[in-house]
Amino acid sequence: MKMDQRILTELADLESRSQLRQLEAARDIDLGSSDYLGLASDPRMKHTVREALDAAPRVASTGSRLLSGHDEVWTALENDFACWVGAEAALYFTSGYAANIGLLSAIVHPEDIVFSDSANHASLIDGMRLAKGRRIIFPHLDLNALEDELRRNQSISGARFIVVESVFSMGGDRAPLRDLAVLAARHHAELIVDEAHATGVCGPDGSGCVAEAGLAGRVFATVHTCGKALAAAGAFVCGSEPLRRFLINRARTFIFNTALPPYFASQVSAGMHLAADAETERTHLSGLSAFLRDKLERNGFDTAGSNSHIVPIVLGSNDTALAFASRLQARGYGIRAIRPPTVPPGSARLRLSLTAKLSQRVLADLAGAVVEVRDEIAADHTVPLSR
Ligand SMILES: Cc1ncc(COP(=O)(O)O)c(C=O)c1O
Structure with missing residues (x-):
């Protein structure tokens, strides 16, 4: 009862600030x-999924990929995806939220600093919160402010990461990736780019803004969600082969998460190929x-x-x-x-x-x-x- 009261008070507070959200159908x-x-709603997607489902020996993955849930279709899909975006390797997570949290919480050590754009998505913010390192938020796309912070924090012993979205989800503006890559190189920082809203839409064959900027394979990691332009679900973290192996061993949202059913790989694959041709x-x-x-x-x-x-x-x-x-x-x-x-x-x-x-x-x-x-x-x- 006490708990109900607390919840109702919080809801009333949200309502008084015009912040109460409701679920509504489109x-x-x-x-x-x-x-x-x-x-x-593309019939080719439906057709592919139907065929894959019919051919599938089972409709559930039955476990995480490190246990019974792995199927070689995922490795093949990860190789195809890495090839599309021009990365050495890719690892599939069950959502973009899980990918960002898994990547950041695994890769950032306590002695590291993450420089994060103030407009970054909640999944990046939550990943940084879970990570043990320090977080410095720079004003949205203010590269001068970012460089000041990089200079001010240059004598740390740990690694430095710059985290941005390529197309920002709430503003629709784009990060100047080439300039960011130059800054990152100048200050020995690693660049992480969330391509959620660019995948399928921007760059050569829809392969993203990092590829468009000529940086494919040259940034530390990119994250590509599949629930948006690719009409599927899940997300790939793309980067080096060692990064992929590291995440398989360290990303908790990969390790402790039941894999999606193997037939679903066909939907992601169809989304990727159709998007590339679109x-x-x-x-x-x-x-x-x-x-x-x-x-x-x-x-x-x-x-x-x-x-x-x-x-x-x-x-x-x-x-x-x-x-x-x-x-x-x-x-x-x-x-x-x-x-x-x-x-x-x-x-x-x-x-x-x-x-x-x-x-x-x-x-x-x-x-x-x-x-x-x-x-x-x-x-x-x-x-x-x-x-
Ligand atoms: C920039 C950005 N990153 C990550 C995500 C999370 O992706 P998912 O919906 O697949 O969890 C979203 C989703 O809205 C997003 O906008």
Whole structure:
């Protein structure tokens, strides 16, 4: 009873700060989907999965990969994936969250320092929290601040890691990977890049921003999730062959996690191959993104420096973002307000993630609806209009 009371108090507190979240099914025009290439409903994916399932001797893995759950299909898939992104080796985890936590908690020792971008995803943050080393957070993509910190902390005995996302999940902006690689080399730091939102969408054949920057095989590690553009689930940590062997032995989210069923490797593989061939979808998606950003910016909206298929509209207060979201939802748009702590205080926003299944027509209507909603809210004095 006491515990129930505490939980209810916390929920009431979240509600009073307009931070209470609810589960809702996606709407007709889904602008929150990570199915960037539209592969989730592609008949070729379904066909592959059906065939793999029919051919599978069992539908469950029955254990972790170090026990009964390993199957050679995973090793073959890891080799193919490493080849696609230009890395020496890859290791598959059951989610991107597990990959980031497993990698960071295993690799960072107590005497090490991790330099982490302030906009990094929760899975990276949690991985660093679990790791024993020191964490220094630098302002989002402020490379001068990062270099100052690297200089200030140059005489430590341990290793130094720089951790960024290549396409940031909440801002849709991109890390300047070449500059970061130069900084890392100059200050003897290792670069770790989370490619969750770039995999399948950016770079040669969708192989990611690290490859696009000409850095394939030259950064310490990349993390590629499979639940977004690849229409599957899980994630690969890519890097050197010794790193792969090390993670098999040290990454707790790999060791103590039941493997996914072997037939699922076929879904990941199909997602990878279809994504690699999806040049038409990539070109369409990039055109859609430029079109929407332009429409919003011309109407005075702040898109937070996005230059990708993730287009935020920064609105300021939680109440303003919620008012925009609910009015757009009432018009049939699947749009969510993203609030602190997911984004910094005062930068609540709508986050539009575009997919190749959308059209310019739909986005033109959407931009019109956003402008209409702004006018409605401006006329409705009960909603605080903040920036
Ligand atoms: C940047 C980033 N990294 C990692 C993850 C976690 O991936 P997964 O959903 O596969 O656990 C996400 C998921 O939203 C993400 O946006």
